[in-house]
Amino acid sequence: MIATFVDYEAGNLRSLRAAFERAGAAVEVTQNPHAIASARLIVIPGVGAAASAMAALHEHGLVQPIVAAARRGAHVFGVCVGMQLLFAHSGEGDVDGLALLPGTVTRLTGARRLPHMGWNDVQPLRAHALASALPATCYFAHSFAVQDADPACVVASTPVERGAFASLVALDRVAGAQFHPERSSSAGAALLRDVVAWASDADAA
Amino acid sequence: MLRKRIIPCLDVSGGRVVKGVNFVNLRDIGEPVEAALAYAAAGADEIVWLNITASRERFRELCEAVERAAEQIDVPLTVGGGISSVEHVRELLLAGADKVSVNSAALRRPELIEEAAERFGSQCVVCAIDARRVGGGWKAFVDGGRTETEHDAVAWASRAVERGAGELLVTSMDADGVQTGYDLELLETITGRVPVPVVASGGAGTPAHLADALEAGAEAALAASIFHDGTYAIEEVKAVCRARGLPMR
Numbered sequence: 070m071i072a073t074f075v076d077y078e079a080g081n082l083r084s085l086r087a088a089f090e091r092a093g094a095a096v097e098v099t100q101n102p103h104a105i106a107s108a109r110l111i112v113i114p115g116v117g118a119a120a121s122a123m124a125a126l127h128e129h130g131l132v133q134p135i136v137a138a139a140r141r142g143a144h145v146f147g148v149c150v151g152m153q154l155l156f157a158h159s160g161e162g163d164v165d166g167l168a169l170l171p172g173t174v175t176r177l178t179g180a181r182r183l184p185h186m187g188w189n190d191v192q193p194l195r196a197h198a199l200a201s202a203l204p205a206t207c208y209f210a211h212s213f214a215v216q217d218a219d220p221a222c223v224v225a226s227t228p229v230e231r232g233a234f235a236s237l238v239a240l241d242r243v244a245g246a247q248f249h250p251e252r253s254s255s256a257g258a259a260l261l262r263d264v265v266a267w268a269s270d271a272d273a274a
Numbered sequence: 275m276l277r278k279r280i281i282p283c284l285d286v287s288g289g290r291v292v293k294g295v296n297f298v299n300l301r302d303i304g305e306p307v308e309a310a311l312a313y314a315a316a317g318a319d320e321i322v323w324l325n326i327t328a329s330r331e332r333f334r335e336l337c338e339a340v341e342r343a344a345e346q347i348d349v350p351l352t353v354g355g356g357i358s359s360v361e362h363v364r365e366l367l368l369a370g371a372d373k374v375s376v377n378s379a380a381l382r383r384p385e386l387i388e389e390a391a392e393r394f395g396s397q398c399v400v401c402a403i404d405a406r407r408v409g410g411g412w413k414a415f416v417d418g419g420r421t422e423t424e425h426d427a428v429a430w431a432s433r434a435v436e437r438g439a440g441e442l443l444v445t446s447m448d449a450d451g452v453q454t455g456y457d458l459e460l461l462e463t464i465t466g467r468v469p470v471p472v473v474a475s476g477g478a479g480t481p482a483h484l485a486d487a488l489e490a491g492a493e494a495a496l497a498a499s500i501f502h503d504g505t506y507a508i509e510e511v512k513a514v515c516r517a518r519g520l521p522m523r
Contacts, residue, residue, distance in 0.1 A: 184470065
């Protein structure tokens with residue numbers, strides 16, 4: 070399984086790349102729209118703010134190739150801000166996302182402190198191919214989150230003092246994690262193995 | 275529930291840990307990547323690397339070491355010490371640091387925090403504050419605690435957060451190295467004023483000291499010697515915290 074990383078020059082891919090390789094994937098890092106359009110597993114890393122990340126995707130002409138690949142049936146997996154970009158809109162910079170998932174990203178409410186930084190529970194709400202290691206405790210570092218998601222796309226949620234947010238989302242072949250699997254110890258490693266298997270199974274089908 | 279964090283701090287010069295790490299019944303570990311991996315395996319919730327030399331040449335060595343560590347460890351890594359520009363922040367993030375901690379340069383030029391937060395997001399910008407009791411309050415010190423400034427440490431904490439710092443690493447210079455406990459009053463004062471997480475530093479001598487700091491409002495407690503000397507294992511500290519009802523991983 071080749072994991073095609075979208076390189077939009079917004080920051081470090083090193084940690085996530087190494088974690089995917091440990092999970093058994095071969096990693097290709099590219100800005101080439103054609104490579105992305107024909108990928109089987111597209112990984113959208115996430116760093117920085119949603120608005121600048123989306124601007125970078127547009128600048129590199131990568132929005133359409135990602136959306137087209139998803140429509141064609143490619144698997145797409147986003148991490149942290151990369152997960153947030155999968156949704157229709159983000160309040161962080163008031164920017165439209167890729168709209169591959171229904172819902173909006175807003176400033177996290179109900180948390181003791183912001184950023185929501187550290188290890189928190191990831192509690193499964195239903196059975197899913199990506200949930201084999203759940204419940205688990207994973208590492209978060211973010212101030213925005215999805216708190217109004219369609220229940221159909223929420224696989225797991227994470228509690229804050231008052232309320233919760235979607236921490237693992239999936240709808241058909243589009244999925245993402247708000248936490249950092251590459252920094253979430255054995256639970257994060259298990260999730261990435263699940264991602265590789267999830268994308269590989271469909272290849273066989 | 276969000277867990278409180280226990281963070282071992284590695285003092286790194288170039289590519290080496292300055293104070294060696296002695297795990298109970300294990301050999302001395304001077305290689306920072308190995309030491310970070312060992313701590314991650316032992317239950318550390320995060321690793322802080324403090325770069326204690328600031329020369330350009332040493333900065334490259336640091337980045338190279340961070341690259342090696344970032345590829346291998348599976349808990350978050352914060353790097354600080356001698357960071358004077360947004361370019362430094364960028365290079366360390368590209369090397370694989372999850373968060374970068376700024377200190378003296380940010381106090382001298384607070385725009386550094388703003389520039390880094392705008393470019394990379396508040397969640398990866400930590401402001402380290404070295405505070406010492408002066409009169410009835412605390413003053414912020416710079417240059418590794420050697421130089422007093424006219425800035426009130428608590429007021430600086432608030433300003434740093436307004437500028438965009440996503441976390442504060444608060445070190446009590448009075449308590450640092452003495453191992454008689456953190457400055458709890460300082461922690462209570464700052465955590466009561468800022469909305470971001472605060473990491474307590476300086477003064478850890480026993481597991482109870484770390485639990486005290488977490489109860490005082492800190493989201494994380496950082497320690498160096500008690501872990502490096504092998505006096506206590508991270509899990510022993512966590513057991514004491516758990517027994518006191520603190521949420522630990």
